[in-house]
Amino acid sequence: xxxxxxxxxxxxxxxxxxxxxxxxxxxNHNSMYWYRQDPGMGLRLIYYSASEGTTDKGEVPNGYNVSxxxxxxxxxxxxxxxxxxxxxxxxxxxxxxxxxxxxxxxTRLTVL
Amino acid sequence: xxxxTQAQTEISVxxxxxxxxxxVYETRxxxxxxxxxxxxxxxxxxxxxxxxxxxxxxxxxxxxxxxxQKSTSSFNFTxxxxxxxxxxxxxxxxxxxxxxxxxLTFGEGTQLTVNP
Numbered sequence: 001x002x003x004x005x006x007x008x009x010x011x012x013x014x015x016x017x018x019x020x021x022x023x024x025x026x027x028n029h030n031s032m033y034w035y036r037q038d039p040g041m042g043l044r045l046i047y048y049s050a051s052e053g054t055t056d057k058g059e060v061p062n063g064y065n066v067s068x069x070x071x072x073x074x075x076x077x078x079x080x081x082x083x084x085x086x087x088x089x090x091x092x093x094x095x096x097x098x099x100x101x102x103x104x105x106x107t108r109l110t111v112l
Numbered sequence: 113x114x115x116x117t118q119a120q121t122e123i124s125v126x127x128x129x130x131x132x133x134x135x136v137y138e139t140r141x142x143x144x145x146x147x148x149x150x151x152x153x154x155x156x157x158x159x160x161x162x163x164x165x166x167x168x169x170x171x172x173x174x175x176x177x178x179x180x181q182k183s184t185s186s187f188n189f190t191x192x193x194x195x196x197x198x199x200x201x202x203x204x205x206x207x208x209x210x211x212x213x214x215x216l217t218f219g220e221g222t223q224l225t226v227n228p
Binding site: 020033035040041043044045058059087090094100103105 | 116121147149155156157159162203205213215216217218219221223
């Protein structure tokens with residue numbers, strides 16, 4: 001039982017390149033989330049998916065797209081990476097009405 | 113809009129001291145949830161506690177205790193007899209009342225350093 005897994009753990013991109021961050025959970029939770037963590041700013045919600053087939057914007061969605069591929073998987077895509085997207089990205093999952101989010105180990109992304 | 117404020121950016125204590133991390137929140141919801149997470153130097157986020165807005169009882173778990181006061185919109189976290197392993201960034205977070213998924217609003221975090 002791995003909980004929430006993320007790939008890759010580290011990534012370096014050049015400005016303008018695209019990439020997809022992968023997230024998977026084996027807890028059968030309905031809701032999944034993507035956050036970014038920047039120094040001194042805590043975590044901020046990018047997108048979330050309350051259930052399979054639905055996605056909604058969070059606080060900082062610009063420059064990102066998401067796909068809830070199935071109940072297990074929730075991916076985050078950067079179409080044209082910018083240096084401002086250098087951050088640590090966390091994926092999380094929780095059950096409806098349960099309100100305890102389990103976080104993945106994070107992906108450290110650097111955009112040059 | 114929801115907001116969580118952790119006014120203490122950094123705290124440094126000597127081992128065995130007690131330390132309190134402050135958290136003040138703002139929300140218009142009558143039902144909400146408050147959380148504390150620990151982020152050790154390894155970077156993962158470790159869930160510590162969840163408290164709903166209707167439960168103002170203080171909670172103690174070993175050396176950890178939490179004081180929830182709705183009257184002052186605060187949810188403070190105390191570590192008793194701190195240890196070096198408590199060194200981490202601690203985040204307070206607030207969740208709105210969503211029946212189909214909960215979005216967390218995090219504070220900026222408090223870096224706690226416990227020196228031997």
